[in-house]
Amino acid sequence: FSYTDTEGREVQVTGTDHYDHIQQIWHQTFYRRWRENDALQSVGPIKLALRYFMPQEMETLLFYNGFMVLSRYGDWEGNPFTEESYLQIYVCKPHA
Numbered sequence: 073f074s075y076t077d078t079e080g081r082e083v084q085v086t087g088t089d090h091y092d093h094i095q096q097i098w099h100q101t102f103y104r105r106w107r108e109n110d111a112l113q114s115v116g117p118i119k120l121a122l123r124y125f126m127p128q129e130m131e132t133l134l135f136y137n138g139f140m141v142l143s144r145y146g147d148w149e150g151n152p153f154t155e156e157s158y159l160q161i162y163v164c165k166p167h168a
Contacts, residue, residue: 081106087116098122127153130160139164 074084087102103116125133131141141164146157153160 077106081108087118096124096126098124125160127160130162134162134164138167140167 074082077083083104083106085102085104087100089098089100091098098121100120100122101116102118102120103114104118105112105114107113127144134141141162143163144153145151145159145161145163146153147159148161151157
């Protein structure tokens with residue numbers, strides 16, 4: 073994808089990704105490239121590793137760390153959590 077940065081340059085972002093199903097980690101590698109003064113500039117590789125938690129795993133972790141789930145949402149607007157939800161938002165309180 074590409075975007076215009078705060079300097080007005082068109083920045084092209086490319087990269088690769090791989091999901092490790094065993095450890096539930098999404099590994100991403102990015103490169104950013106743009107033209108400045110007729111020369112190609114680049115930054116990278118930028119590496120990112122994101123740990124994914126499945127809903128049952130998250131609720132178990134919360135429970136065994138002293139929290140009770142009051143509600144769960146699929147986004148910051150408070151819409152229901154569904155299989156299409158991109159986020160898991162939990163409202164919790166400490167166990168009594």
